[in-house]
Structure formats: C-alpha cells, structure tokens
Amino acid sequence: MEKQKKIMVLCGGKFAFKSLQLLAYEKFICAIGIGKSNITIIEALERESEENNFGFKSFANKKSMEEMRTWIDDIQPDYIFCISFPFLLPEAVLSYGQDKFINFHPGPLPQYRGPMPIFEVLKNNEPETAICAHFMNAKYDEGNIIFNDPIAIQTGETYGKLTVRLSDRMAQVTLNMANMLQFASSIPNHPQDNTLSYYYEKPEISDTYINWKRMSTDEIIALINACNPWNSGADATLLGEQIKIIIASELNEPHNNQSGTIVSITDTINVACEDNKQIAIEILSTEQGIMTVRQFALLNSVMVNAFNNIYKQQLI
Template identity: 30%
Template structure:
C-alpha cells in the first residue's frame, strides 16, 4: 500500500510509526515550520522530525486551495491518506484522491467530543471513559463513519498530558490493526455515528485557565487535571497569582467566602470553593518552578496560621 500521512503534533508521531511499519509511507504532510521558543526561530513539527529521520519526503503546504497543491498529492498515487491531528481542513477534492479515501485517528469515542481538544474536554467534563476512533473522513467536522474504536478508562487523577500519551499509543495500535486488515483485503465495516450525544471539544484558550473559586471544587479539580501541562490552571491565592499543577477536591461543608484559605499544612493548601474545597498539592509562583505545597509554605509562612 502507498500511504500519504498527514499530521503535525507529538500525538501523531506514534501513528506515523505504525503506518510506516505496515505500509509504504510515500510522503508526509505537516504544518509549515512555526516560530517557537524564546528566540522565536522557525521550528519543525514533531511529525516532520520523525519523517526526516525515516527519510520520508515532507510537504508543508499552507492549504489545499490551489490546484497545484492537489496535483502534487495526486501525483503521489496514494492508496490511502491517514490524517492525525493535521491542523488543516481537507476539502472534498482532496478526500477523493486516494483509492480508499482518507482515514482519521480521533482521540474520543465519537460522536462525543468532536473537534480540536477532545482529550482535555473529556477530563474537564468529568468523563470516566474515552478512547480512540478510526474514522472514514468526510467533509463535516469529525462526522464520518467509524471503522474501528477502542475505549479506555480515565484515571481518577489522570492529567491531560498523561491521557494524551496513552491515547497516542492507543491510536497507533488501532491504526496498525486497521492497516493490517486492509492489507489482508478484509473490509472494515463503516458504522455511522449516532445522532444523539454529539458534543464539541472547542480549542483550548489560555483565558479559560483562570479558576473561579465560586464554582464547585469537583469542577475546579477537573480543570486542573485537564489543563496540565497546558495552559495550566491559575488562580489568586492569598493575594498572589499562582499556577496550580495538582489538586484534590474535598467534600467539605463550610461557611467561608470562596477563595479563602481554610487551612495550610504539608498535605496541601485548602481553599474554600462554592461547594466543597480545593486542596492544592503542587503549585508555581510567578517566575518559579512547580513545587509541593509544603515547599511553597516555606516561603509563605503567613499561611500556616490560617
């Protein structure tokens, strides 16, 4: 099989490896190099780095609007195009080029969490299960029929970063299984997505990271987990802006104003919420590094008497 692979971030790298192990990846499409880091130098995507290491030709068009960009893809004569977190919307004229169309590896159990940030939105919403779907792409946003799916449980304290890594490997496994079936000429049954239960995972915005202490502690702890490692939850703590890396929800009745420090000890700093309390276990001061609550209190002795 001649496969064209399209992907950009680290999440897509395990799938590229799986595709290369099962078929002839004749080209890789990825986003153009973008400025990154303190020097704002042009930085290649993780998928580009993996492709270069494997000696796979790389294409980085800004879009597929031009006839030339589509002609370049058509000239590759792909049997299949595999798309994983590519970052470009593919028009129907591109979806129709490969003989077997385009497959997409998506990190949710569709139709729940269509869109850009399914991993983080699942944790933020308090979901206890998610998974990976291999979808036959069509023009709509993550609306195509599902070819293969695999579910996994979300850990009670699992962060967005941890779940990201597990789903990246699971996606590679699902893709590898599907490519093996396709090579064996076994038809994958395309199951239309359910009409009910559709939700959208909107792109993460840094402004969302600010915690509102008037909300329930259970909602805030889900945000802390979901937004780790980016954009990282932040809040005002006793007059200081901090970023919160790890926390727990306490089912505790109180009459304190939201945002008040209820107690501070080596176990954590307990903050009054609209319902319950949030125990902060790891946090970061402006310009500092993440530290435990105990180490933070060494510099904020005033909180120990709360």
C-alpha cells in the same frame, strides 16, 4: 499475493510518532505530511523520511494546502491516514478518492468533536474516552464512523498521561486499520448520530479558569488534571496573584467557610469548595516559576504570615 497497500500519513506532530514507527516497521507507509509544527519535529520527520525513502512534505499554513492534491497525485497512495492533522482537507483533496481518507480522532464521536477532545473528556470527568476511526468529509469530525475504540480513564489521570496512553494505543489502532484495508474489499461504517453530537472549540481562558463559587471539588480537580501540562495548570487567583494550579488533591474535611476561601496554609494551600469539601493545592505555577506551596510561602512570607494572623483570605 496481493500487493501491500500504500498509506500516506498526515499528522500534526509527536502524538503520531509511535503510529508512524509501527506503520513504517510493517512497511505500510509511502509518504508523510506534517502540518504546522516546530522545526525540530519537522526536521526529524524529514530525515526519517529520507532514510526510509518515503515521500515527505511540510504544510506550514492553510495557504500551503493548495499544494496537497498535486503531491498526493504524484505519490498515488492507496489510503491517507490523518492523525491530529491541524488543517481541514478541502474538497479538491478529498476528491482523490471516496473512502480513501481515514481520520483517527482521539475522542469519542459524535459526542466530542473538536481539536482538543482529551482536555474536554477530562474536564467533564468522563469515565472513558475513545479513539474513533472515521472516513473524512469536508467538515471537521463528521464523516461516517468505522469504529470507536473505548479506553478507560484512570483515576487522577492528567492530560499528559492520557495523551501518552492514547498515543500508544493509536499505534495499534492504526496498524489494525492498515491490516484491515489490506484484506477487506470494503470497510463497514455508519453515519454519525447528530442528535448526540457536540463540537468543542479550542479552549479559552474562560474554559481553564476555576470558578470557586460554582464548581464542586470533583470539577475543580478534573479541570486541574485536564490542564496539566498543556496549559501549565488551571488558572486561578491566589493571594492577589494570578497563578496556575498544577497539582491538587481532594481534602475530605468539612469547613464553615465561603467557597473560594483559603482555610489553612501548611505544606498545602487548603481551599474551601462549595460542596463542603476542600482542595489541597500542592504544586503551582507563578510568574517566578513552578514551585511547591512551601516554596511559594517562602517567596510570599509577608502575605502568608498576614493570612495566618487573620486566618482568612478570599480568593477572587
């Protein structure tokens, strides 16, 4: 019987935990490397590695990547899996072996290259996403594709919910790949179609800010869901205060107000949108904490009463 393939896993944190657990249970893992993460996660992985006799190494920054090739040469894995590893692997590391490095990207390639495809597919209101397995080269997310495993996006799905579902699916995808490598002499793959490619940089404040005058109701709700919880909500201005909207829903009621105008304040803050619909804000985050609209109204009773008296307040 052929000897079990040894797989090293390079990861970036909790998103890879379920994959690590399943690969370890099936006795594929020989070593774990983690790139820049919090101390709790690093210590947990180091402890598990010691208990299971895995190699372990933490790569805290780009400078520490200079040690990776020596470490890989010592471990001698058959393959290296990457799951949300934060650093680009240099040629000196990749030269360990052609088609030895496989990245599992939590978004469809080549359309969603970049560090946060989960945010981007939700913000763009895509009906589905994917986990893409691809061989690695010296550029982010550009190696030959092995497969895209499609995953439907559920109605109202947030960044947090989709991340958990992708983490669950990732475990099965990585195990399937490990089994494929165990029995296949070569893995079919194909170059990416660069005419379809787009690279999304890490989101900035301009990417998470609601533009009431230009965004439709669907686009605003999609942005709010895409920002929950990693950005603590979508950025906005409300009654002169910088806030983050965490939960909101569509209110299919027409209005005669300029987009961005508060139409009414009850248990929700109802805001006019440019497509003649409204969004009903339910949960928001302020400098005083995360709260419901009722709690926000109590803390800002003077401003809310003033609004209710004049029945119109413009959001900036």
